[in-house]
Amino acid sequence: MSDMAQTEIVDKPGIVVTGASGRMGQKLVRMLLQSDEARLVGVLERPGHGWLGRDIGEAMGLAPVGIMVSDQAVPVIAQAQAVIDFTTPMATLAYAELTAQARAVHVIGTTGFDEEDLQQLTASARHAPIIRAGNMSLGVNLLVSLTRKVAAALGEDWDIEIVESHHRHKVDAPSGTALMLGEAAAEGRGATLGELRTPARDGITGARPTGSIGFAAIRGGDIVGEHDVIFASQGERLILRHIANDRALFARGAIRAALWGQDKGPGEYDMADVLGLN
Numbered sequence: 001m002s003d004m005a006q007t008e009i010v011d012k013p014g015i016v017v018t019g020a021s022g023r024m025g026q027k028l029v030r031m032l033l034q035s036d037e038a039r040l041v042g043v044l045e046r047p048g049h050g051w052l053g054r055d056i057g058e059a060m061g062l063a064p065v066g067i068m069v070s071d072q073a074v075p076v077i078a079q080a081q082a083v084i085d086f087t088t089p090m091a092t093l094a095y096a097e098l099t100a101q102a103r104a105v106h107v108i109g110t111t112g113f114d115e116e117d118l119q120q121l122t123a124s125a126r127h128a129p130i131i132r133a134g135n136m137s138l139g140v141n142l143l144v145s146l147t148r149k150v151a152a153a154l155g156e157d158w159d160i161e162i163v164e165s166h167h168r169h170k171v172d173a174p175s176g177t178a179l180m181l182g183e184a185a186a187e188g189r190g191a192t193l194g195e196l197r198t199p200a201r202d203g204i205t206g207a208r209p210t211g212s213i214g215f216a217a218i219r220g221g222d223i224v225g226e227h228d229v230i231f232a233s234q235g236e237r238l239i240l241r242h243i244a245n246d247r248a249l250f251a252r253g254a255i256r257a258a259l260w261g262q263d264k265g266p267g268e269y270d271m272a273d274v275l276g277l278n
């Protein structure tokens, strides 16, 4: 191999994709195989998965790429400068420990964490950077800051409701994005989401508490991801909306985050940091 080719390989951060057979995993693998800025060095799937031991390219119906699907996280992550992870909360917590031990950047797109899970991620971030966001798109992260501003500008007589729609396979609700939007709306009102969040409605709910933030989740077909933040008052309504048409935008954001994180120290970061929106 020429010196120039060797330098190119060394300069491009090596990325491991977890959940490689998943909706997001496959998008990431395709994008990384074509990337000029990063290179795919490993792919992980859960123990027992039918793709284990197969070439990831061939398993995805592409040409073989020489990277086998593995469930051996320690040796695979040892080759990585970054791990991009769109799996499940339980899998992500385990990968956070291993990625921190390898001192690699952990980009987390997984949603559905509870408070205890988030504390464990904070502990892992003491050793290496973690970049986590419920949505990796530029549009949603701009929507988050718009939501904060609008909520701050409008008084409590404007009721805030967040409506999200996703495909029939999604397992968590409200979506990670809806929770980001809810947190931003609460911040705009000088409170936390924990203080303002109203429980899911079913049955005789009573009238809407003033100042509360409500959520509604629609699940159906192949909807990629849609979010409305509704500000409703007497005689008028303001609606901020984001529609994702293609998961490629989340994958692009995640790869951008992995590259951005290369010169960062241990700590917790989000997409607003990556995109320079903070």
Ligand SMILES: NC(=O)C1=CN([C@@H]2O[C@H](COP(=O)(O)OP(=O)(O)OC[C@H]3O[C@@H](n4cnc5c(N)ncnc54)[C@H](O)[C@@H]3O)[C@@H](O)[C@H]2O)C=CC1
Pocket: 018, 019, 020, 021, 022, 023, 024, 025, 044, 045, 046, 047, 049, 086, 087, 088, 091, 108, 109, 110, 111, 112, 133, 134, 135, 136, 137, 176, 250
């Ligand atoms: N932050 C963002 O921008 C986005 C976040 N997401 C989130 O990403 C997550 C995954 O979404 P999808 O790709 O649609 O789900 P999916 O179900 O298609 O893929 C998840 C994959 O993870 C694999 N997996 C489970 N346990 C594992 C383990 N221990 N090790 C390795 N792989 C394991 C599964 O076998 C599956 O292939 C969800 O939490 C979703 O909400 C999805 C899209 C965008």
Ligand SMILES: O=C(O)C1=N[C@H](C(=O)O)C[C@H](O)C1
Pocket: 111, 134, 135, 166, 170, 174, 175, 176, 177, 178, 224, 225, 226
């Ligand atoms: O599960 C999904 O598909 C998505 N999950 C993220 C979320 O929970 O907000 C991001 C996007 O909306 C797609």
